[in-house]
Amino acid sequence: MILHVFLFLLGLVALYFGAEWLVRGAARLARRVGVSPLVVGLTIVAFGTSSPELVVSVFAAARGQADVAVGNVVGSNILNIALILGLAAILRPLRAQMRLIVRETPIMIAAGVALAVLGLDGTVSRPDAALLLAGLFAYVAFVLRGARREAVAIKQEFERFESAEALAPDGRGRARDVLLIVVGLTALSIGARLLVDASLVFARTLGVSELVIGVTVVAVGTSLPELATSLLAVWRDEADIAVGNVVGSNIFNILGILGLAGLVSPLAMNPGLFRLELPVMLAVSILLAPILATGLRIGRIEGALLLAGYALFTGALLARGA
Numbered sequence: 001m002i003l004h005v006f007l008f009l010l011g012l013v014a015l016y017f018g019a020e021w022l023v024r025g026a027a028r029l030a031r032r033v034g035v036s037p038l039v040v041g042l043t044i045v046a047f048g049t050s051s052p053e054l055v056v057s058v059f060a061a062a063r064g065q066a067d068v069a070v071g072n073v074v075g076s077n078i079l080n081i082a083l084i085l086g087l088a089a090i091l092r093p094l095r096a097q098m099r100l101i102v103r104e105t106p107i108m109i110a111a112g113v114a115l116a117v118l119g120l121d122g123t124v125s126r127p128d129a130a131l132l133l134a135g136l137f138a139y140v141a142f143v144l145r146g147a148r149r150e151a152v153a154i155k156q157e158f159e160r161f162e163s164a165e166a167l168a169p170d171g172r173g174r175a176r177d178v179l180l181i182v183v184g185l186t187a188l189s190i191g192a193r194l195l196v197d198a199s200l201v202f203a204r205t206l207g208v209s210e211l212v213i214g215v216t217v218v219a220v221g222t223s224l225p226e227l228a229t230s231l232l233a234v235w236r237d238e239a240d241i242a243v244g245n246v247v248g249s250n251i252f253n254i255l256g257i258l259g260l261a262g263l264v265s266p267l268a269m270n271p272g273l274f275r276l277e278l279p280v281m282l283a284v285s286i287l288l289a290p291i292l293a294t295g296l297r298i299g300r301i302e303g304a305l306l307l308a309g310y311a312l313f314t315g316a317l318l319a320r321g322a
Contacts, residue, residue, distance in 0.1 A: 008198035014191030015052040025180030052222035055192040061261035066268045071214025080246045082310035089303025111254040119269035129262025136255035
């Protein structure tokens with residue numbers, strides 16, 4: 001057991017640095033070859049913070065461990081809103097832009113409803129997964145259409161992920177960037193395998209289901225980039241980025257990650273999801289809209305309530321144990 005705890009922690013470290021190296025290498029390479037910072041900010045940076053969830057869920061799906069794949073995404077979405085935004089709001093009240101309420105938040109809710117509806121027959125099949133991915137492509141196209149009006153803000157966000165140091169000479173620097181991407185992807189793959197393998201041992205040893213492990217331990221581990229990004233944004237007095245990062249990540253988790261995982265292997269939907277996890281995910285997603293609408297902010301009281309809600313959810317999950 002101690003060995004598997006060590007391997008789990010090692011997997012988390014590999015996921016964290018793998019995502020960091022992947023984003024840094026891809027951002028530098030994109031800048032070197034002349035790709036627009038706007039495009040990079042909407043793709044590479046967004047992908048980077050969700051890459052641990054992506055790799056873990058796809059890896060779990062390929063091994064037939066649908067409970068870990070789905071539980072990871074659903075648990076991450078609940079954690080992103082209730083724990084990350086709750087904690088961030090306690091540190092400093094979070095402000096939000098109106099477009100987040102009228103555009104991204106309804107899309108996040110719609111994605112959650114789509115997952116619940118598609119899974120009612122007990123499986124997210126390959127056609128269902130294709131529909132989720134189609135929804136992601138439509139969302140990205142929608143965002144890109146409106147991105148010209150937000151080009152300055154997106155460029156600034158992209159630049160936060162770039163290295164402050166000057167780029168190396170083109171030939172040598174490009175090879176270094178590619179190497180960083182490869183190392184990052186390798187670290188992500190190794191970390192995902194360690195995380196999934198250790199989580200299965202935890203489930204068997206503790207006598208709980210893979211779904212519970214996926215929704216709790218694995219979800220917390222793979223959400224570390226979102227946690228770090230959001231808290232750093234709050235520390236820098238850029239709290240609106242923290243809210244946008246969480247909402248955008250939740251949309252990508254459902255449409256992109258489960259869409260891709262479902263294409264790799266159809267995902268069996270554990271009946272327990274419909275009794276607790278999916279209703280809670282939809283509830284916190286819907287609850288976020290009126291919270292943001294009251295003064296375009298999440299205050300410390302709302303943050304404390306979100307944290308209390310996450311504690312109650314975790315307690316109910318562990319009490320159920322299946």
